[in-house]
Amino acid sequence: xxxxxxxxxxxxxxxxxEEVFRALRSQEVDAVVGTKSVFMLRLRETxxxxxxxxxxxxxxLAERGRLLEDxxxxxxxxxRQAAQLQRKSRELEEANTELQQFAYxxxxxxxxxxxxxxxxxxxxxxxxxxxxxxxxxxYIAFIVDGVARMQDLIDDxxxxxxxxxxxxxxxxxxxxxxxxxxxxxxxxSIEETAATVTHGPLxxxxxxxxxxxxxxxxxxxxxxxxxxAGAPPVIHVTAGLEGGEWVFSVQDNxxxxxxxxxxxxxxxxxxxxxxxxxxxSGLGLAITKKIVGRHGGRVxxxxxxGKGSTFHFSIAAGSGRDGNxxx
Amino acid sequence: MKASDDLAPVAQAGPIYVLKxxxxxxxxxxxxxxxxxQSICDEYLKDRCRIVEVDVLTDFATALQERIFVTxxxxxxxxxxxxxxxxxxxxxxxxxxALRLGI
Numbered sequence: 001x002x003x004x005x006x007x008x009x010x011x012x013x014x015x016x017x018e019e020v021f022r023a024l025r026s027q028e029v030d031a032v033v034g035t036k037s038v039f040m041l042r043l044r045e046t047x048x049x050x051x052x053x054x055x056x057x058x059x060x061l062a063e064r065g066r067l068l069e070d071x072x073x074x075x076x077x078x079x080r081q082a083a084q085l086q087r088k089s090r091e092l093e094e095a096n097t098e099l100q101q102f103a104y105x106x107x108x109x110x111x112x113x114x115x116x117x118x119x120x121x122x123x124x125x126x127x128x129x130x131x132x133x134x135x136x137x138x139y140i141a142f143i144v145d146g147v148a149r150m151q152d153l154i155d156d157x158x159x160x161x162x163x164x165x166x167x168x169x170x171x172x173x174x175x176x177x178x179x180x181x182x183x184x185x186x187x188x189s190i191e192e193t194a195a196t197v198t199h200g201p202l203x204x205x206x207x208x209x210x211x212x213x214x215x216x217x218x219x220x221x222x223x224x225x226x227x228x229a230g231a232p233p234v235i236h237v238t239a240g241l242e243g244g245e246w247v248f249s250v251q252d253n254x255x256x257x258x259x260x261x262x263x264x265x266x267x268x269x270x271x272x273x274x275x276x277x278x279x280x281s282g283l284g285l286a287i288t289k290k291i292v293g294r295h296g297g298r299v300x301x302x303x304x305x306g307k308g309s310t311f312h313f314s315i316a317a318g319s320g321r322d323g324n325x326x327x
Numbered sequence: 328m329k330a331s332d333d334l335a336p337v338a339q340a341g342p343i344y345v346l347k348x349x350x351x352x353x354x355x356x357x358x359x360x361x362x363x364x365q366s367i368c369d370e371y372l373k374d375r376c377r378i379v380e381v382d383v384l385t386d387f388a389t390a391l392q393e394r395i396f397v398t399x400x401x402x403x404x405x406x407x408x409x410x411x412x413x414x415x416x417x418x419x420x421x422x423x424x425a426l427r428l429g430i
């Protein structure tokens with residue numbers, strides 16, 4: 001057994017302990033030795049590290065806050081823009097509808113007075129035949145010609161405005177039958193030009209039957225109209241399935257079109273030739289484009305001047321869209 | 328330093344000092360303690376001072392035996408009586424008086 005420690009020994013131990021506490025308090029200590037291991041005391045470093053991390057985190061938080069504010073502001077701006085675009089789009093739609101109606105009403109109403117001009121000019125010609133001089137007869141011929149041209153133009157404008165307003169719901173359309181009907185309609189000009197029209201197998205598609213005939217008739221009558229002098233038109237109609245849609249092609253051996261003019265082809269009233277060279281209102285391809293657009297498809301052309309042109313248009317295969325959407 | 332001028336002759340004539348320094352590897356305070364002790368020895372115990380270093384990270388059994396619980400800690404082993412100083416030994420006056428090198 002140990003003897004009881006003396007007063008001096010106790011005082012010494014106490015002094016030692018005090019020393020240890022002082023060192024701990026003043027943080028001059030690195031490690032505490034335990035019975036099984038050593039505990040490192042990196043108090044100040046740890047505190048500094050914690051402080052640094054805290055500052056970094058606070059900065060990060062502030063940065064995040066700023067980013068969030070920015071994102072919110074941007075989102076608000078985008079929403080405003082979207083609303084604006086929606087408004088614009090609605091306005092445009094309304095304007096478009098109005099314009100279509102206007103074109104329809106105007107062309108419809110123009111027909112009546114035109115008919116009157118035509119009628120009275122004819123009466124004039126009949127009633128005063130022989131009493132008028134050559135110049136007057138010439139003038140009357142000009143008037144008759146002008147009236148005929150204006151009638152064509154009005155018919156085409158009416159046709160164009162009717163694409164959206166008078167379209168019927170889509171139904172199965174046998175394109176071979178449609179083509180045969182078109183060839184009957186074009187019988188005269190085919191015979192006049194000694195044209196040959198052939199075709200490959202054509203499918204049954206979901207479409208507006210009248211409008212499909214209009215498209216085929218426009219493209220084929222163009223092919224006949226723009227034939228090369230001395231070369232009777234040879235026209236071939238084909239169809240092929242490409243990526244879920246039918247692509248119809250009307251190939252001719254006509255005068256062709258320079259590539260730089262392709263862009264103007266499908267625009268309203270754009271004529272590449274003078275009326276004297278080739279008659280027509282300049283609306284045919286615009287109507288074609290509008291019809292095909294109503295069917296969710298596209299129209300495009302490949303051509304080499306002097307060799308011929310191929311006009312393509314695509315129509316969705318399968319069930320197809322219901323065309324009422326743009327009415 | 329005025330104190331060192333007064334003390335130097337006394338110290339030079341004294342006995343050999345055996346000092347045991349308990350450190351924790353190369354930790355900051357242990358490094359300071361080592362430097363401070365070296366500087367005291369160089370100044371007051373030239374050629375009659377033996378420093379034994381005990382690293383508690385590799386040998387904490389010795390520290391436990393000697394009842395050293397924190398590092399850095401300096402133990403004056405020789406001459407007797409044994410004295411312990413804990414900390415970085417930065418308070419030179421206090422260390423000197425503990426080592427009985429001051430007055």
